[in-house]
Amino acid sequence: MKTLKTEIQTIQESFKKALESVYSLDELESIRVTYLGRKGTIANLMPHLAQLSLEDKRELGPLINELKMVTEKLFNEKKEDLFDKSLEEQEASFKDFDVTAYKPNQPEGSLHLYTQATQDIISIFSSMGYSVEDGPEVETEFYNFEALNIPGDHPARDMQDTFWTTLPNTLLRTHTSPVQIRTMQQQTPPLKVIVPGRVYRHEATDASHDFQFHQFEGMVIDKDISLSHMIATMKHFLETFFKKELKVRARPGYFPFVEPGIEIDMSCPFCKDGCSTCKKTKWIEMVGAGLIHPHVLTSGGIDTKIYTGFAFGFGLTRLIMIKYGISDIRLLHTAHVEFLKQF
Numbered sequence: 001m002k003t004l005k006t007e008i009q010t011i012q013e014s015f016k017k018a019l020e021s022v023y024s025l026d027e028l029e030s031i032r033v034t035y036l037g038r039k040g041t042i043a044n045l046m047p048h049l050a051q052l053s054l055e056d057k058r059e060l061g062p063l064i065n066e067l068k069m070v071t072e073k074l075f076n077e078k079k080e081d082l083f084d085k086s087l088e089e090q091e092a093s094f095k096d097f098d099v100t101a102y103k104p105n106q107p108e109g110s111l112h113l114y115t116q117a118t119q120d121i122i123s124i125f126s127s128m129g130y131s132v133e134d135g136p137e138v139e140t141e142f143y144n145f146e147a148l149n150i151p152g153d154h155p156a157r158d159m160q161d162t163f164w165t166t167l168p169n170t171l172l173r174t175h176t177s178p179v180q181i182r183t184m185q186q187q188t189p190p191l192k193v194i195v196p197g198r199v200y201r202h203e204a205t206d207a208s209h210d211f212q213f214h215q216f217e218g219m220v221i222d223k224d225i226s227l228s229h230m231i232a233t234m235k236h237f238l239e240t241f242f243k244k245e246l247k248v249r250a251r252p253g254y255f256p257f258v259e260p261g262i263e264i265d266m267s268c269p270f271c272k273d274g275c276s277t278c279k280k281t282k283w284i285e286m287v288g289a290g291l292i293h294p295h296v297l298t299s300g301g302i303d304t305k306i307y308t309g310f311a312f313g314f315g316l317t318r319l320i321m322i323k324y325g326i327s328d329i330r331l332l333h334t335a336h337v338e339f340l341k342q343f
């Protein structure tokens with residue numbers, strides 16, 4: 001019993017000594033493990049205690065408890081102390097941090113053109129009360145084709161155009177139009193949405209084609225919607241996006257999901273008499289659009305006796321290439337720093 005008593009004292013003293021030579025939280029932790037850990041010096045006293053007589057236990061039990069309390073208290077004080085010191089050191093090192101060491105005109109990062117253009121487009125359309133919708137890039141045949149009035153034998157379903165997945169009736173969406181149906185199913189009119197997003201086509205890559213590119217879809221459903229609403233919307237959007245007064249013209253165009261379908265051209269924002277961008281025609285083909293086909297409205301659960309709507313689909317990639325004069329689509333899709341840092 002005497003030896004156990006001395007042992008308790010010795011442990012307390014050696015613990016105190018050990019703490020004195022600790023300068024980091026890591027060192028402190030290893031001392032905690034040695035003394036206070038589950039298999040540490042103090043825990044190891046317990047089996048010895050168990051062998052003593054009841055009387056001795058009554059005397060030594062509390063001493064061991066006290067040893068525990070005292071060492072834990074000393075440990076915590078030391079920990080706080082070290083923690084404060086490390087904060088002070090950190091602060092002192094921040095004081096030496098010289099912000100003026102950065103030279104002006106060092107290279108800076110910038111948002112990718114896709115991000116910049118998407119933000120511009122969202123801001124233009126939200127000022128007209130549109131909200132932004134999103135949909136899956138891995139889509140079902142139903143949403144990508146069927147619900148959009150594209151029957152099974154339509155050429156757009158050709159294996160060459162579509163990336164089918166190994167799952168049945170599942171593909172990489174070939175356009176952002178499926179989000180029209182998803183939105184109609186989830187919301188009730190009046191609806192005004194745009195849908196920027198990535199789409200995929202099974203095509204060979206060249207300067208103007210890639211197997212992936214970006215589009216943005218637009219859709220308005222309300223009572224008494226007509227083509228003139230759409231043409232005015234397109235004119236306003238294009239003029240704001242190109243920061244120029246423009247003319248627009250509509251030509252008939254075929255898309256299974258609209259009736260009538262039209263294609264809208266804008267007057268070339270870059271020339272008066274013809275240039276390489278407009279291929280000397282003074283007009284640039286911009287967007288496919290039309291009044292939403294009643295079959296499509298019905299697929300989306302919209303009552304065609306009450307509502308009509310228009311829809312349009314821009315090639316966002318094409319829009320960016322025209323606006324910024326980019327002649328090769330592949331530049332947009334690779335991490336070509338020399339190219340990207342111009343924007």
Ligand code: DAH
Pocket residue numbers: 174175176177217218255257258287288289290311312313314
């Ligand atoms: N989805 C068509 C495409 O990928 C573009 C399009 C045309 C979308 C007419 C529309 C539309 O909403 O009305 O070529």
